[in-house]
Amino acid sequence: MSTNTPHGSEENMSERDADVARNTAHGKHVAEVRFPSISETQVIEFLKISTEEPSESYLNECLDWIKASQSYDRPIILELYGTLVIWTPTQMALVTAPRHFKKAEHAVLDFTTTAFELGAIEQALPSAWEHYENDIPNGFSFYNPDRESAAALAHRYKQAMSLAGRLSRLSPHIHLAPEHPPTLAGQLGERLRDRSRLVDREEFASEQIDTIIRLYETAGQRVSEHGLAQREYVLIWMIVFLLAAEIILLLVDLLSTAGN
Amino acid sequence: MNTPRWNIGIIGGGPGGLFTAHRLEQLCSTPLNISIFESSNRLGGKLLTEQFSANGLQYEAGAAEFYDYSLIDEDPLRELIEHFGLQTQSMGGTAVVQEKRVLGTIEGLHDSLGEASLREFIRFNDRAKTEVSPRQFYDSTSTSHINAGHTSRQEERFSTSLHYLSHKTKNYIQQHIHSDLAAEPSQTSHRYGLDNYLMNDPAYMQLYSITGGNDLLIHALACRLSANIRLNTKITTVRKNAQNTLELSWETKNGCQSEDFDAVVMALPIEPLKKIVFPDRKLETAMRNHIMHHDHPADYLRITILFEKPFWKSWLHDSYCMLDAFDGCCLYDESSRIPEARHGVLGWLLGGTAAKKMAKHSDEELTSAAINSLPFQNDKARKLFRQAKIHRWLGAVSAQPGGFQQRSLDTKHCPDTDTYPHLLVVGDYLFDSTLNGVLDSAEYAAGWITTMAADHELGQK
Numbered sequence: 001m002s003t004n005t006p007h008g009s010e011e012n013m014s015e016r017d018a019d020v021a022r023n024t025a026h027g028k029h030v031a032e033v034r035f036p037s038i039s040e041t042q043v044i045e046f047l048k049i050s051t052e053e054p055s056e057s058y059l060n061e062c063l064d065w066i067k068a069s070q071s072y073d074r075p076i077i078l079e080l081y082g083t084l085v086i087w088t089p090t091q092m093a094l095v096t097a098p099r100h101f102k103k104a105e106h107a108v109l110d111f112t113t114t115a116f117e118l119g120a121i122e123q124a125l126p127s128a129w130e131h132y133e134n135d136i137p138n139g140f141s142f143y144n145p146d147r148e149s150a151a152a153l154a155h156r157y158k159q160a161m162s163l164a165g166r167l168s169r170l171s172p173h174i175h176l177a178p179e180h181p182p183t184l185a186g187q188l189g190e191r192l193r194d195r196s197r198l199v200d201r202e203e204f205a206s207e208q209i210d211t212i213i214r215l216y217e218t219a220g221q222r223v224s225e226h227g228l229a230q231r232e233y234v235l236i237w238m239i240v241f242l243l244a245a246e247i248i249l250l251l252v253d254l255l256s257t258a259g260n
Numbered sequence: 261m262n263t264p265r266w267n268i269g270i271i272g273g274g275p276g277g278l279f280t281a282h283r284l285e286q287l288c289s290t291p292l293n294i295s296i297f298e299s300s301n302r303l304g305g306k307l308l309t310e311q312f313s314a315n316g317l318q319y320e321a322g323a324a325e326f327y328d329y330s331l332i333d334e335d336p337l338r339e340l341i342e343h344f345g346l347q348t349q350s351m352g353g354t355a356v357v358q359e360k361r362v363l364g365t366i367e368g369l370h371d372s373l374g375e376a377s378l379r380e381f382i383r384f385n386d387r388a389k390t391e392v393s394p395r396q397f398y399d400s401t402s403t404s405h406i407n408a409g410h411t412s413r414q415e416e417r418f419s420t421s422l423h424y425l426s427h428k429t430k431n432y433i434q435q436h437i438h439s440d441l442a443a444e445p446s447q448t449s450h451r452y453g454l455d456n457y458l459m460n461d462p463a464y465m466q467l468y469s470i471t472g473g474n475d476l477l478i479h480a481l482a483c484r485l486s487a488n489i490r491l492n493t494k495i496t497t498v499r500k501n502a503q504n505t506l507e508l509s510w511e512t513k514n515g516c517q518s519e520d521f522d523a524v525v526m527a528l529p530i531e532p533l534k535k536i537v538f539p540d541r542k543l544e545t546a547m548r549n550h551i552m553h554h555d556h557p558a559d560y561l562r563i564t565i566l567f568e569k570p571f572w573k574s575w576l577h578d579s580y581c582m583l584d585a586f587d588g589c590c591l592y593d594e595s596s597r598i599p600e601a602r603h604g605v606l607g608w609l610l611g612g613t614a615a616k617k618m619a620k621h622s623d624e625e626l627t628s629a630a631i632n633s634l635p636f637q638n639d640k641a642r643k644l645f646r647q648a649k650i651h652r653w654l655g656a657v658s659a660q661p662g663g664f665q666q667r668s669l670d671t672k673h674c675p676d677t678d679t680y681p682h683l684l685v686v687g688d689y690l691f692d693s694t695l696n697g698v699l700d701s702a703e704y705a706a707g708w709i710t711t712m713a714a715d716h717e718l719g720q721k
Contacts, residue, residue: 056574080577081355081364100367180461181385182354184365191577 027051033109038116045069047093048105055084055095062086062093076195080187087112087192089119100184107185111192114173118198121167121205128160128212139215142222150223157216164209167202174198264720265293266713269508269521270487271495271536273298274305275695276527276686278481279702285486287710290717294487295519297510299494299532303482306656307695309473312566312605314647318473319564319594319605321651324580325351326474327459327694328466332398336703337696338468344480347471349597353578354460356436357591360635362575369432377428384425384433388454389461397464400455400692418453419445431584433457438588442558442611442693443659452660455692467579469597497537498524498683506683522716523682523709527702530555530689531655543683546676553663554689557655561615563608563630564651568644570595570604571637585633586614603646608633616654623650658689661697673705684708 028049035042047065049058056079066075066086073088083096083104092112096104131152138144138153174193179186193199268284270277273296281294296303308322326348329335341348355364361372370378392400422430422445434445437456445453459465470476482489497509501520509518526533534551538544572593580592586608594605608630610618618626627648631641662672670677672690684705691697 079574081362081368103367178462180463181369181382182365184367187354187365 033112035113035116038113038120042116044089044112045091046108047091048101049093049095050098050101051095052097055079055082058084058093058095059086062095065093066091076192078188078191078195080191081184083184083188085188085192087196089115103183103185104188107188108192110173111189111196114170114193115196115198117166117170118174118201118205121163121170122201124159124163125205125208128156128163129208131156132212132215135215135219138222139218140222142219142226150227153216153219153223157213157220160209160212160216164206164213167206167209171202171206174202265291266523266716267293267505267519267521268295268709269506269519269524270294270296270527271498271508271524272296272305272527272532272686273300273303273489273491274527274698275307275478275481276305276688276698276702277525278303278478278485279699280525280527280686280706281485281487282481283702283706284709287706288713289710290713292713294485295521296485296487296489297493297495297508298489298491301491303489303491304475304478305529306653307475307478308651309475310564310649310651312647312649314566315603317566317595317601317603317605318598319607319649320469320474320592320597321562321564321649322653323474323695324590324592324607324609325467325469327696328468329398329696331463331466332394335696337699340699341470341477344477346476346480348468349471351467351469351579352462353580353582355576355578355581356432356584357575357581357635358432358435358584362581362635363432364577364581373428373432377426377432380426380429381432384429388457392451392454392458394464397455397458400451416450417446418448418450421445421450421453435582435584435588436460439582439590439609439611441659442560442615442657443556444612447556447558447612447659449660449664471597495536497539498526498543499539500543500680506680523684523712525684525686525705525709527686529656529687530557530658533685543676543680546680550675550685553665553667554658554661554687556658556660556663556689558657558659558693559612559615559619560653560656561610561619561626562651562653563610563626563648564594565606565627565630565641565648566646567604567606567641568646569602571640571644572604572606572634575636583608583633583635586610586618587612589614589633604644606630606634612659619652619654623648626650657693661689661691661693669704673701673708682709682712 028047028051031046031048033044033046047062049062051058059077059079062084063075063086066088069091073090076085076087078085078087083100084094085104085108086093087108092108094101094104094108135153135156142150144150176189176193178190270281277296277298281296284292284294304322306322308320309318310321311318326337326341328338330338355362357363358372361368363369363372366378369381373381422433425433437453437460440456440459441448441453493510495508495510499507499509501507503520505520505522506524507518507520508524509516526536530551533547538547570593576591576593578593579596580590583589583591589611590609592607592609594607595601595603618629621629627650630648631638631645634641673684673686674681675685676683686698686701686705688694688698688701690701
């Protein structure tokens, strides 16, 4: 089974639990969720239990399921108004009543997409920092005659700007205004974002990206100044050459006139 | 020649008195002699952070939270708290527990109230938001709306606004806001009732408390003041003397004592204000008029219980929730303020008629009633019970702050502007029954006195 979820994630039901997934209204099954827009390889196992029974009675079962898969991530456990969510970056479980299931599932997947996208940005940050220290002098002056250095700086600027763009697009999903009157989906999303500290993490990532962009913007100005200076230098020499040629031609002209 | 210092007397060592003294010291360019008279043996009034003797765990026995308006516009109280370097923590809660059901979401409401009542509730919610925008809500809590005149629905009671709703919906809304109002819907206005409903929406207002105890604000204020603070000094009489100054008198073991002041601020709730004697007939009439206009007493009762451990985490997910017991009361998870605490503390905040009625009972009866009111795990609660504390705050707040007819800021703060421009009043009952309102009030009074002191100095020169 493969279904499209609202934020572009894809689900594939795992074979090992396919036998228990016949009843979608009441029952449980494990699906594999992929986020192709974020990562081709990242797969999350999603245990879905749709039941009228109290969700807390499934807590141990869900925790055992996560432990059995040898997941080393410390799970976020959320019990809220009869709904249980256990979330790790590799596995998640949702237990709720059938009538609330779609909305709760939507909220969990929505949060997961946001958390993954932010995680992907955070993972990309160390590579952006990699050249930062070495590039700092270029923020003050740029002397490298080779074109490759300028191209490398432009590339890093583009990378940082791309990260900033991704983070800006993500921010509205992180800073969602709380709903009033509250809905189950809204509450789940709000608390999951709160527990995984998405707001703080987004702020830290934003500050880091700003710092990196500031350097490469300044370095970009220096590179452009360097380019202009180079062109001016060539122009000056051309003028000198033309003036010299003019003088020589004048001298030749004078000498020939004098000879006559 | 040195100009003699102006003497300012402030009656009341609660937040109103301290805020006024603090603002006066900040605003006044001329040095002042400020004296604060407090009838009890402590400062802080309704801001009271207490401890359990059993294990020293803290809890809020008075005002449990502060209101944060900074999302909409300036929030002077929040700025002051930040200026003092006090750490804050946000508080939240969406659930109402009705008939052993925790209703924290629209879905829960649908299951409990049914489709028709839910639709009705959503219509009420939409209507409230259409009538009062976040900006209008903010303005109604600050000074700006006073001069804008009152609305045509100012005198309409909140009970009339709920009249068209079904019993189920009305009950839900009343229980939701009962402890905030501390009064019954028939005792307050349509607008104040709506404001109390809308404050549950985070787009209108958010809640926070001070890490380590709300009364840290009082300590921060007190240690910055150079004012002369006189505890256990209950002012009994205020009179004008021949030099046009105001004489404050108080009883001591050795008889009556008095002192003259150039200006006096009475930062007291309505009940203690009633007990002060004003021998001058004109002033007495003005004060009676002021008290009559603002006398809409609302009551609070706080029951706080220490338990061996917090057993309620499976159903109380936030800092607080509303219970249907006692006509609607707020149940605080006091221990959520202290994440490292091993013990658990629950606080019941009863308001309105239920608070007044229950306040007559003994502490043991109240403790038992509180435990019985828990929707779940009552037996466990009895088993894990360690200690209980009761705080009665009768007539401590106003059911209709500002009165049913809004008055100008001058009239609010100065009961007799002609004869007694140097006798001012400050209080939360003048604005919105909140600490933010007291600060606004103190700011206004301090500005008034500063201008008078400056005029006086100019006259002397």
